[in-house]
Amino acid sequence: MSKRLLAVLAPLLLVAGTATACGTSSADASGKVDVVAAFYPLQYVTEQVGGDRVSVTNLVKPGAEPHDLELSPKQVADITDADLAVYLNGFQPEVDEAIADHATDRSVDAAKVQPLSDGYVPLEEGELHQDEKGKDPHIWLDPTRLAAIADVVANRLGEVDADHKAEYAANARTLRGTLDALDTEYKAGLANCQQKTIVVSHNAFGYLANRYGLTQVAITGLTPEDEPSAGRLAEVTTFARTNKVKTIFFETLVSPKVAETLADEVGAKAEVLDPLEGLEDGSKDDYVSVMRSNLTTLRGALACS
Numbered sequence: 001m002s003k004r005l006l007a008v009l010a011p012l013l014l015v016a017g018t019a020t021a022c023g024t025s026s027a028d029a030s031g032k033v034d035v036v037a038a039f040y041p042l043q044y045v046t047e048q049v050g051g052d053r054v055s056v057t058n059l060v061k062p063g064a065e066p067h068d069l070e071l072s073p074k075q076v077a078d079i080t081d082a083d084l085a086v087y088l089n090g091f092q093p094e095v096d097e098a099i100a101d102h103a104t105d106r107s108v109d110a111a112k113v114q115p116l117s118d119g120y121v122p123l124e125e126g127e128l129h130q131d132e133k134g135k136d137p138h139i140w141l142d143p144t145r146l147a148a149i150a151d152v153v154a155n156r157l158g159e160v161d162a163d164h165k166a167e168y169a170a171n172a173r174t175l176r177g178t179l180d181a182l183d184t185e186y187k188a189g190l191a192n193c194q195q196k197t198i199v200v201s202h203n204a205f206g207y208l209a210n211r212y213g214l215t216q217v218a219i220t221g222l223t224p225e226d227e228p229s230a231g232r233l234a235e236v237t238t239f240a241r242t243n244k245v246k247t248i249f250f251e252t253l254v255s256p257k258v259a260e261t262l263a264d265e266v267g268a269k270a271e272v273l274d275p276l277e278g279l280e281d282g283s284k285d286d287y288v289s290v291m292r293s294n295l296t297t298l299r300g301a302l303a304c305s
């Protein structure tokens, strides 16, 4: 390095060193901020915003379905010890409880970022009414909502680790750029489609449907483990026949049996539309790549031009 360059750099290095020494960082021995994320999309957001500064633990193991997650004592301890816990109140009751008991002052509730929609999707007055109690938690399937969550996570990380506040904010802006671009692709990709209705296995796609002008008809409720009633199954079968639905969507993390049976019954294909509640074990995908392949699937199934 030239002497001249050193002369320019030295004061900068000194400033950087001083800032670290006087910082208010609660980073652990590894120098990283420990964050617990309640399920995959929140892990994704936290990793994108935190970059190398954070170590993120997902409470759900790869390939598992996150609704009704049961926490081990070790996981409750992880929540208790974490610098920050990122969760979505109303989605995983045991996580809600552990955070209420041990981490209220060190948590970000993604459900508070923007108001949640009601958990029912009336298709038409008096027809296929899905009367579900409670709010719909599946906000991450609207990329603009995920960007809003990222901003809040960045703010909280900036409080926990004040030395790197600007870095977290910059990462959140970059992520917003990516998610806005994804939103634009969805808008353009689903603007001209012959079909507008998606028949899905659980009621996860309400926010995606609302944002991009689709109508969701779900075989089961807000939780994938709910068994559909015979009456509900008959209703959806009639609907799919009447409306000449060509594709019934199923999911990666739950059994496709009901969706496949229904598809057989009405002569439709069964295809994967991933609600992104988690990644499959060993998956190299991330939120954006799965959302892109969902878009390709939707465009094919709905005959979009």
Ligand SMILES: [Zn+2]
Binding pocket: 067, 138, 202, 203, 204, 222, 223, 224, 275, 277
């Ligand atoms: Zn779900």
